[in-house]
Amino acid sequence: MLLEGSHFIHSPPSRVFALLNDPDVLSRCVPGVKSLVLDGTDSYKAQVEVAIGPVKGKFDGKIAITEKVQDQSMTLKVEFKSPVGIANALGTLKLEPENDGTTVHWAGEPQLMGMIASVGARLIGGVAKVQADLFFSKLELEAQKVES
Amino acid sequence: MTEKFFGKAVKRVEDPRFITGAGNYTDDIVLHNMTYAAMVRSPYAHAKINSIDASAALALPGVLAVLTGKDLVAAGINPIPPGWLLPDLKISAHHAIQPDKVTHVGNIVAAVIAETRAIAEDAAALVDVDYEMLPAVALGSTALAEGAPQVHELAPGNVAFKWEIGDSAAVDAEFAHAFKTVEVKLRNQRLVPNAIEPRSSLADYKRAGDEYTLYTTSQNPHIHRVMLGAFIMGIPEHKLRIVSPDVGGGFGSKIFQYPEEVIVLFASKKLNRPVKWTATRSESFVSDAQGRDHETVAEMCVDADHKVLALRVKTIANLGAYLTTFAPAVPTYLYGTLMNGTYKWKAIHCHVTGTYTNTVGVDAYRGAGRPEATYVLERIMSRMALELGVDPLEFRRKNFIQPDEFPYQTPVALQYDSGNYEPAMDKAMAMLDYAGLRAKQAEGRKNGKYIGIGVSTYLEACGLAPSALVGSLGAQAGQWESALVRVSATGKVEVLTGSHSHGQGHETAFAQVVADELQIPMEDVSIVHGDTARLPHGWGTYGSRSAPVGLSAIKMASDKINDKAKKIAAHLLEASVDDIVHEDGKYQVKGVPEKSKSFFDIALMAHLAHNYPADLEPGLEATHFYDPKNFVYPFGTHLAVVEVDANTGHIQLIRYVCVDDCGPIINPLIVEGQVHGGVAQGMGQALLENTVYDDNGQLTSGSYLEYTMPRADNMVQLEIGHTVTPSPHNPLGVKGIGEAGTISSTAAIANAVIDALEPFGVKHLDMPYTPEKVWRAISASLPQAADD
Amino acid sequence: MAQVVAVTMTVNGVKSTHHPEPRTLLVHYLREKLGLTGTHVGCDTSQCGSCTVHVDGMAIKSCTMFAVQAEGANVTTIEGMGEIGHLHALQTGFWEEHGLQCGFCTPGMIMSSADLLSHNPNPSESEIRHALEGNFCRCTGYHNIVKAVQNAAHSMAQSAMAQAADD
Numbered sequence A: 001m002l003l004e005g006s007h008f009i010h011s012p013p014s015r016v017f018a019l020l021n022d023p024d025v026l027s028r029c030v031p032g033v034k035s036l037v038l039d040g041t042d043s044y045k046a047q048v049e050v051a052i053g054p055v056k057g058k059f060d061g062k063i064a065i066t067e068k069v070q071d072q073s074m075t076l077k078v079e080f081k082s083p084v085g086i087a088n089a090l091g092t093l094k095l096e097p098e099n100d101g102t103t104v105h106w107a108g109e110p111q112l113m114g115m116i117a118s119v120g121a122r123l124i125g126g127v128a129k130v131q132a133d134l135f136f137s138k139l140e141l142e143a144q145k146v147e148s
Numbered sequence B: 001m002t003e004k005f006f007g008k009a010v011k012r013v014e015d016p017r018f019i020t021g022a023g024n025y026t027d028d029i030v031l032h033n034m035t036y037a038a039m040v041r042s043p044y045a046h047a048k049i050n051s052i053d054a055s056a057a058l059a060l061p062g063v064l065a066v067l068t069g070k071d072l073v074a075a076g077i078n079p080i081p082p083g084w085l086l087p088d089l090k091i092s093a094h095h096a097i098q099p100d101k102v103t104h105v106g107n108i109v110a111a112v113i114a115e116t117r118a119i120a121e122d123a124a125a126l127v128d129v130d131y132e133m134l135p136a137v138a139l140g141s142t143a144l145a146e147g148a149p150q151v152h153e154l155a156p157g158n159v160a161f162k163w164e165i166g167d168s169a170a171v172d173a174e175f176a177h178a179f180k181t182v183e184v185k186l187r188n189q190r191l192v193p194n195a196i197e198p199r200s201s202l203a204d205y206k207r208a209g210d211e212y213t214l215y216t217t218s219q220n221p222h223i224h225r226v227m228l229g230a231f232i233m234g235i236p237e238h239k240l241r242i243v244s245p246d247v248g249g250g251f252g253s254k255i256f257q258y259p260e261e262v263i264v265l266f267a268s269k270k271l272n273r274p275v276k277w278t279a280t281r282s283e284s285f286v287s288d289a290q291g292r293d294h295e296t297v298a299e300m301c302v303d304a305d306h307k308v309l310a311l312r313v314k315t316i317a318n319l320g321a322y323l324t325t326f327a328p329a330v331p332t333y334l335y336g337t338l339m340n341g342t343y344k345w346k347a348i349h350c351h352v353t354g355t356y357t358n359t360v361g362v363d364a365y366r367g368a369g370r371p372e373a374t375y376v377l378e379r380i381m382s383r384m385a386l387e388l389g390v391d392p393l394e395f396r397r398k399n400f401i402q403p404d405e406f407p408y409q410t411p412v413a414l415q416y417d418s419g420n421y422e423p424a425m426d427k428a429m430a431m432l433d434y435a436g437l438r439a440k441q442a443e444g445r446k447n448g449k450y451i452g453i454g455v456s457t458y459l460e461a462c463g464l465a466p467s468a469l470v471g472s473l474g475a476q477a478g479q480w481e482s483a484l485v486r487v488s489a490t491g492k493v494e495v496l497t498g499s500h501s502h503g504q505g506h507e508t509a510f511a512q513v514v515a516d517e518l519q520i521p522m523e524d525v526s527i528v529h530g531d532t533a534r535l536p537h538g539w540g541t542y543g544s545r546s547a548p549v550g551l552s553a554i555k556m557a558s559d560k561i562n563d564k565a566k567k568i569a570a571h572l573l574e575a576s577v578d579d580i581v582h583e584d585g586k587y588q589v590k591g592v593p594e595k596s597k598s599f600f601d602i603a604l605m606a607h608l609a610h611n612y613p614a615d616l617e618p619g620l621e622a623t624h625f626y627d628p629k630n631f632v633y634p635f636g637t638h639l640a641v642v643e644v645d646a647n648t649g650h651i652q653l654i655r656y657v658c659v660d661d662c663g664p665i666i667n668p669l670i671v672e673g674q675v676h677g678g679v680a681q682g683m684g685q686a687l688l689e690n691t692v693y694d695d696n697g698q699l700t701s702g703s704y705l706e707y708t709m710p711r712a713d714n715m716v717q718l719e720i721g722h723t724v725t726p727s728p729h730n731p732l733g734v735k736g737i738g739e740a741g742t743i744s745s746t747a748a749i750a751n752a753v754i755d756a757l758e759p760f761g762v763k764h765l766d767m768p769y770t771p772e773k774v775w776r777a778i779s780a781s782l783p784q785a786a787d788d
Numbered sequence C: 001m002a003q004v005v006a007v008t009m010t011v012n013g014v015k016s017t018h019h020p021e022p023r024t025l026l027v028h029y030l031r032e033k034l035g036l037t038g039t040h041v042g043c044d045t046s047q048c049g050s051c052t053v054h055v056d057g058m059a060i061k062s063c064t065m066f067a068v069q070a071e072g073a074n075v076t077t078i079e080g081m082g083e084i085g086h087l088h089a090l091q092t093g094f095w096e097e098h099g100l101q102c103g104f105c106t107p108g109m110i111m112s113s114a115d116l117l118s119h120n121p122n123p124s125e126s127e128i129r130h131a132l133e134g135n136f137c138r139c140t141g142y143h144n145i146v147k148a149v150q151n152a153a154h155s156m157a158q159s160a161m162a163q164a165a166d167d
């Protein structure tokens, strides 16, 4: 199932791109994040807590950024593991200048395995959307904070 | 006259404990010093196990052990074998804990034993397994395609077996001169049995005596004793006691030998403490054997008089990742042999390919093969009637085997010993007011009200089974049943039966029969089941065999008690045995009622043996092993009425009439209860339930949020009738009724839905008929609105 | 060992204090600390209703609350509904109408039905079906469960009338 969405951030693409590559910003914005540390170039180790319907779990994983085009786009490879299952995804972020800000288009195809698939698969769409809303609203705050 | 219980709606004697919360289910049992197991299950449908790191789990306080597949293999524990073999069957090794590879989500890779359930679960989450993911396949037909991922190396192309029955040349010959032929393509979707009590097992090893006790949720404790003892763990059978206490529903899913039972027994010995495991519902979804899952193409033909000629069926049966206990038998001998139904075919041929996939094993689920066969047959019969433009009931009536044609040899091995199909159909039609309802249906269609009437005139073969017959077909078990009737000195009677009750009310129905046979009050009879230490050997409850086989054994053992009682009475009354009659609760000299002995007198004297025949053993107990001569063949007509909301696609069952013939009825309450539950399960398949795996073999319907179970408001009050055609070969004439409701109702409701959708030109849809699917089918048929 | 908390509640008229882990669900507290195994666990997503008990007079799925949340509460389980010789009308109704087969769902069914009858003493068939939507039964097809509840409603109404006549 392909999930996608877009969000507008009141900040130019260069600023948004920088924010999206700042581990400190990310650890403040990613919902449920417990830790997020840089682990080599464009690669992070992270621990997040996620609830999908009745399945809750602490996920340990890696996020690798590939195919980075400065201020325009990047591709993310996400691999998370937890006692309740495995979540992998390949995602893209595209930054598009618009008026006095940036529209971020995101898309991704999650692959769920184990209990999160059997109990939570049908809920993932909704969960992803809520998480994205949360993420981008926090990112917007970060964008304002840094600029002011 | 003593009171007769046969045929009476006696309130169940097992109920007082259940309605007061005093039932004794496996998870209710607490033993001193008990520990708990939690399973580490694969999240992958197919993967290699590279390594397992249990150090974090073992470091958790309260964790006692972490077991892996290698530990079991090293200890000489064998894989779990299937209980039925077919020629050239490719058998995958099913280890209780997989040592190096997993082949479905939920496959066990390690087990944690800890002081509490919570600690065991916490620790299971800490076991770090390094997997290497492999490509997976979930659908039977996909598994057979060129280049599909291989589930097991030993089964090239994922073929576990190819099996056929019937004469394909004869079928071809009939098709060659047929007046009309039709073809249907059907998917009989996979179901999860979902007994409301999750599986649970508690092992208790005692060093003194080197003896094991396993309390487990089972329909057939003796089968586990044989499998665990003789085949898997090498424990002498007399040192392995299996107790199956109150069991919260089975529907087939508690027949099989499961890995967790091996694991708790092994762990209990290793730790020298009792070990309990109870499934969470999420675990049940990925570990209880599932049901159905067929993809079928069927064709039939008729002559110009609308007489059926031949039926050709090709089925792909998805078996899942392993062959569970009866997996090879269900889509073959319990399926292909049922294709004849109640009709007079000239020829039938059925071919089945059993495939391995990366899914949970598929085995018997209520009906086991027979609902799948009935669905194919009754769908194609209704489709043919539609194509011929004739009434589906009259089309069936025209093709029924007639009462004077029994015994009737079908082209697919079975020989029906009895049957009388029209009276059941007539009665069902009258109960429904079939003609009146057809008129209403036609009227309604004019006003945008769409009801559908569906029929299934099913037949099933149950009462499994003549041992020599099933042995010749591959069964690794006998199918007789045993009974021991033991009379105490005070005349109280304990009846030990190899049948098992997990909702069927044996403690009541069996006691009714014994009370009648011995002419004693019902409260003097106790039925005991579910404990291998107390009973002679038995084969348990499945295939609607308890009344026709288990109860026949009890009846025969009771006859032996009466025979012996007569000898004792003759001695006491100084009469000849031939002159003793058993009447009014007494053994008396024929024609001299004042010369009599009560059951109590006889029981007491049998135990005292003070004044006793010289050539007779003391005591009053009898054992009988009953091997049936044939299956029994219940049949009936079910009529379902549904209403479709053309705007939303929602289908509501509005009436359900069923007339079943299960022979003489021992307890109508219980028989009707079996029909109610069976029909609800069949309705669940037709309208609600679906087990969905994605292309990677991930189960995406693994909870009650996604797997739609029948709820109270999905059902209607059923209208039930009976006809009585006794089985000619068992002593009570009884036939099974536990599965009939499920076998027939899925097809009846499916036919009703398709009938309701006829005005929209819909000739077939696969189950379940969810609103979305129905709505799409209706929308697709509507003429597109003109642009102007 | 894991942290524990003291919880005091009155169950079937008996007040007691135990020390479960804070995460212990009420259903596990009842089954494991109090040995009241009539309350069953049939799922882990709060859908089956096997665990239904009354907390302060209201039917609740005891797998949806922690034991600590029932601190001070009055809890009734199936064991508190009646015993042989003094059965609750619903227990009698289920028995007479063959409203149970394996019996696993039965305690939850009886507790949910009792809640229904407490605010709707004379429910229609569809009201009964609706009220029991949260309780699964895989055995009975609900047919006799509906009849059992009707049976109980009827006998409760009759004994209320008899009571009124006596007064």
Ligand code: FES
Residues within 6 Å of the ligand: C040, C041, C042, C043, C044, C045, C046, C047, C048, C049, C050, C051, C052, C061, C062, C063, C064
């Ligand atoms: S256990 Fe299923 S709802 Fe509580």
Ligand code: FES
Residues within 6 Å of the ligand: B196, B248, B249, B503, C099, C100, C101, C102, C103, C104, C105, C106, C136, C137, C138, C139, C140
């Ligand atoms: S009686 Fe078995 S689940 Fe209801």
